[in-house]
Amino acid sequence: MKPLGVLVSGYGSNLQAILDACAQGVIAGRVACVISSNPKALAGERAQKAGVPYHVLPKLSAEERDDHITAVLKNHDVQGVCLAGYMRLLTAGFVETWWDRLLNIHPSLLPSFKGLHAQRQAIVAGVKVTGCTVHFVRPAMDEGPIVLQATTPVFEDDTEDSLSQRIHALEHRIYVQALRWYCEDRLIIKNERVFLTP
Numbered sequence: 001m002k003p004l005g006v007l008v009s010g011y012g013s014n015l016q017a018i019l020d021a022c023a024q025g026v027i028a029g030r031v032a033c034v035i036s037s038n039p040k041a042l043a044g045e046r047a048q049k050a051g052v053p054y055h056v057l058p059k060l061s062a063e064e065r066d067d068h069i070t071a072v073l074k075n076h077d078v079q080g081v082c083l084a085g086y087m088r089l090l091t092a093g094f095v096e097t098w099w100d101r102l103l104n105i106h107p108s109l110l111p112s113f114k115g116l117h118a119q120r121q122a123i124v125a126g127v128k129v130t131g132c133t134v135h136f137v138r139p140a141m142d143e144g145p146i147v148l149q150a151t152t153p154v155f156e157d158d159t160e161d162s163l164s165q166r167i168h169a170l171e172h173r174i175y176v177q178a179l180r181w182y183c184e185d186r187l188i189i190k191n192e193r194v195f196l197t198p
């Protein structure tokens with residue numbers, strides 16, 4: 001079972017999907033620790049309910065914070081790190097330390113609509129299709145080799161909320177699938193493209 005660390009800041013529905021998939025044996029991994037940038041995150045309750053060690057980050061500079069995160073992850077022998085709604089930018093040093101072992105989920109079809117409020121950006125841009133992306137993390141925000149994407153139409157009467165709900169449901173599916181492959185060591189990165197080994 002590959003030990004995974006999950007970084008969160010809020011609601012934690014992706015964390016829940018990962019916890020459930022590990023518990024059901026869908027992912028050959030286990031959540032070894034959950035780290036939150038937000039003491040009020042509902043994700044904390046989810047971690048504690050699942051009996052997973054839960055750490056809230058103290059107030060530190062970005063470098064100190066990321067060093068602290070790495071220390072906690074190493075303390076739990078983590079071999080893969082999942083960003084699941086973690087809303088802080090990571091330092092280049094942290095990304096370097098976890099190179100090709102750090103995954104993120106983002107609520108758009110990257111490289112479109114990076115950053116905050118990706119669903120709102122999609123509605124304002126008038127695109128007819130959007131979705132979500134699981135990718136390996138690189139130092140630039142919301143960039144890196146893409147593992148999986150899923151799409152949804154954007155309806156004329158969609159609000160940020162209704163679109164987010166559909167994207168969330170897709171996120172839970174593709175994050176679990178991507179982690180399933182990751183934990184089976186089936187993801188190979190060549191020239192910044194991801195290939196799935198048989």
Ligand code: GAR
Pocket residue numbers: 009010011012013014015084085086105106107115116117118142168171
């Ligand atoms: C998800 O939609 C995720 O894609 C997004 O935050 C939400 C967290 O939901 N992440 C980003 O926008 C990162 N750029 P959750 O707390 O219910 O998993």
